Amino acid sequence: MKKKILISDIAKDLGISVTTVSFILNGKAKEKRISEGLTKRVLDHVKKVGYKPNELAKSLRTGKTKIIGLVIEDISNPFFANIARFIEAKAYSRGYRIIYCSTDNDVDRTIALVQLFRDRHVDGYIITPSEGIAETIQSLLSSQLPLVLFDRYLPNLQTNYVVSDNVKGAYDATAHLAEQGYKRIALVTLYSSQTQMRDRMDGYMRAIDTYKLQPYVKKVNVNHDEQAAIVDFQSFLAEQQPDAVFFATNYLAISGLKAIKQLDIPMPAVVSYDDHTLFKLFSPTITAVSQPIEAIADELINILLNQLDGKERALKQVMLPSSLLIRESSLKK
Amino acid sequence: MKKKILISDIAKDLGISVTTVSFILNGKAKEKRISEGLTKRVLDHVKKVGYKPNELAKSLRTGKTKIIGLVIEDISNPFFANIARFIEAKAYSRGYRIIYCSTDNDVDRTIALVQLFRDRHVDGYIITPSEGIAETIQSLLSSQLPLVLFDRYLPNLQTNYVVSDNVKGAYDATAHLAEQGYKRIALVTLYSSQTQMRDRMDGYMRAIDTYKLQPYVKKVNVNHDEQAAIVDFQSFLAEQQPDAVFFATNYLAISGLKAIKQLDIPMPAVVSYDDHTLFKLFSPTITAVSQPIEAIADELINILLNQLDGKERALKQVMLPSSLLIRESSLKK
DNA sequence: ATTTTATGCTAATACGTTTAAGCGCCTGTA
DNA sequence: TACAGGCGCTTAAACGTATTAGCATAAAAT
Structure with a gap:
């Protein structure tokens, strides 16, 4: 049980003051005109005895933790998991650490x-703001805390955000199905008025207009009881008999595929917003709207770190393009 | 921009000492013989002005952070994600927070x-210890830090751990395939000498012995380049032509299924160690060895919190049973 | 010879809590 | 009357660091 070694121990060992050691350790040796000889002696000794400053004490004193909080909808969703991975790497290389937690889109959480x-x-x-979180976000804003939203935003709040072009992504997906000759193209989405869902609906509707098709929209409640959602969706399938389905999220697509599989009906064409490991595997493989994950992560971390450095105070609201990953091998019609 | 409110502000507002406020806020009012009237006054006032103690300062003073660090192999793997979810919930209800990060089984990370x-x-x-981490773990042990490993353990180290019965799980899976009449049952595993992999191999071999079958073992390097792993596995398939495959992890199973799909050969029977959303969806659905996720999380958090409370100093090494989730509808032979 | 400036370092305070030790007062006992 | 002890609260030190203001000496300028 070795005793914890403090900065004062270093100072005592070398017969100098704590202040000097602190300056040197924080890279202010030159600025504070500490001689090169002493600087080297201190650094060597610190390395030798393996001294590590107490980060808690540092943070208390400086008011900085060098930690970024990542509040994410669902870390087990590959889309979010990958975003998190990139953010973590980029933050790390700039001296910041990430701590993250999943909300499951639950407000209280x-x-x-x-x-x-x-x-x-x-x-x-x-x-990733869940619905009903505006007040909480506003309070962060009021406290001048650096903040950037992503995947969706809160229309009434003046915040930084990074989203993808959901309207165009959904339009392209729907148009792709229409071009292939599908006539009964359904949209499966959530009971949600979040911006990304609103925009995907919008994109779908625009494509429906362009191709003069009939819209078939199914809203699903997927959060609580997946089995109930599946049954619900099955009755929609039976009633409307779509020949193609555009799922507004990847987990909707997964539930949807389960539902279709159980039902023993001809498999409709399927497109999903956001990709998933699973989709490459499925027969026939599934086309997906793919968001530029690395670019999103890049923008997020840049916006935040620039704000932290005090470089930037202006509002940054970024929209990045999605692309369609076309995977069907067998074209219809 | 409201100024941060301190415990001393509370004390000043009420004309009492900081100590008294601190005692009350930490539930020591009775123990420290603070009158009920004052206690109530303080609590009311704290609630009214919305005072929150500075956790950094608390931690610095007490040496406790009320945070548990969860170092996990891959949070985007449903097995680990679910474990994390349970641990988080259980810790939360006992006043602890969790911070977690993925290692991707990389030592340096x-x-x-x-x-x-x-x-x-x-x-x-x-x-979840990765290979080559023994020294780091030993150093935690030497510093008397509360610690529990899971999913696998380090045989040379005297640590707490919680694992599932990998030998029996793998035996049952293999035996299940043998009982169905499969003759060329392959095991696909990792280049890894971690305990869980060793034990799954062991269980497979025991079943092979019981049923007097020929073993077919393929070791795969999956971490770096999945496509290379897929190609590698495909040549194994072509060469050995197994009629059934037991994958030692769920992500191996996913890569394996991709490989099989690309190959246009008859689908062998497939069993995976650990379940995955995907497996319910696949045709035919895939049998999985299912670990008792909630029980594992329970044991982990109990062992750790008992140690934190100082209740328990004895070594706890727990092994929990896995069960086989049989999913094939069409039996062979 | 005196004042100014540069050099290289340090004393002391602050960050916001917790907690050991103790202080004055009141009550009850002898 | 004197004293012990309980009661209800407070004083002051501690946790480990960063940083402002300043000090002693030497060199340069006047």
């Missing part, structure tokens, strides 16, 4: 997480 | 994460 991060004094926030 | 958590003074550690 989101509020609790933001509070947790606030309690821990994270330096900045990257958040 | 694991070491860096443990160091990060150490720097942040987490109170305890739950870790």
Whole structure:
């Protein structure tokens, strides 16, 4: 049980003051005109005895934790998991650490997480806002805390955000189906008025207009009981008999595929917003709207770090293009 | 921009000492013989002005952060994601928070994460150890830090751990295939000498012995380049022509299924160690060895919290049973 | 010879809590 | 009357660091 070694121990060992050691360790040796000889002696000795500053004490003193809080909808969803991975790597290389938690799109959970991060004094926030979270976000804003939303935004709030072009993505997906000759193209989406869902609906409708088709929209409640959602969706399938289905999220697509599979009906053409490992595997493989994950992560971390460095105060609202990953091998008609 | 409110502000507002406020806020009012009237006044006032203690300062003073560090192989793997979810919920209800990060089974990353958590003074550690991490774990042990491993353990180290009965799980899976009449049952596993992999191999071999079959073992390097792993596995398939495949992990199964799909050969029977959303969807659906996820999470958090409370110092090494989720509808032979 | 400036370092305070030790007062006992 | 002890609260130190203001000496300028 070795005793914890402090900065004062270093100072004592070398017969100098704590201040000097602190300056050197924080890279202010030159600025504070500490001689090169002493600087080297200190650094060598620190390395030798393996001294590590107490980060808690540092944070208390400086008010900075060098930690970014990442509040994410569902880390087990590959889309979010990959975003998180990129963000983590990029933040790391710039001296920041990430801590993240999933909200499952639940408001109370989101509020609790933001509070947790606030309690821990994270330096900045990257958040996928769930519905009803506006007040909480507003309070972060009021406290001047660096913040950027992604995947969706809150229309009434002046915040930074990074989203993909959901309207165009959904339009392209629907148009792709229409071009292939499908006539009864259904949209399966959530009971949700979040911006990304609204925009995907919008894109779908625009394509329906362009191709003069009949819209078939099914809204599903997927959060609580997947089996109930599946049954619900099955009755929609039986009633409307779509020949193609555009799922507004990848997990909707997964539930949807389960539903179709159980039903023993001809498989409709399927497109999903956001990709999934699964889709490459499925027969026939599934076309997906693919968001530019790395670019999103890049924008997010840049916006946040620029704000943290005080370089940038202007509002940054970024929209990036999605692309269609066409996978069907057998074209219809 | 409201100014941050301190415990001293509370004390000043009420004309009492900071100590008294602190005692009350930490539930020591009775123990410290603070009158009920004052206690109530303080609590009311704290609620009214919305005072929140600075957790950093608390942690610095007490040496406790009420945070548990969860170092996990891959949070986007449903098995680990679910474990994490349960652990988080259970810890939360006992006043602890979780921060977690993925290692991707990379030693350097694991070491860096443990160091990060150490720097942040987490109170305890739950870790899926990657290979080559023994030294790091030993150093946690030497510093008397509460610690429990899971999914696998380090045979040379005296640590707490929670694992499932990998030998029996793998035996049951293999035996199940043998009972169905499959003769060329292959095991696909990793280049890894971690305990869980060793034990799954062991269980497979025992079943092979029981049923007097020929073993077919393929070791795959899946971490770096999935496509290379797929090609590698495909040549194994072509050469050995197994009629059934037991994958030692769920992500191996996914890569394996991709490989099989590309190959246009008759689909062998497939069993996977650990379940996956995907498996319910696949045709034919895939049997899986299912670990008792909630029980594992329960044991982990109990062991750790009992240690944190100082209730328990004895070594806890727990093995829980896995069960076989049989899903094939069409039996062979 | 005196004042100014540069050099290289340090003393002391602050960050926001918790907690050991103790202080004055009141009550009850002898 | 004197004293012990309980009651209800407070004083002051501690956690480990960063940083402002400043000090002593030497060199340069007047």
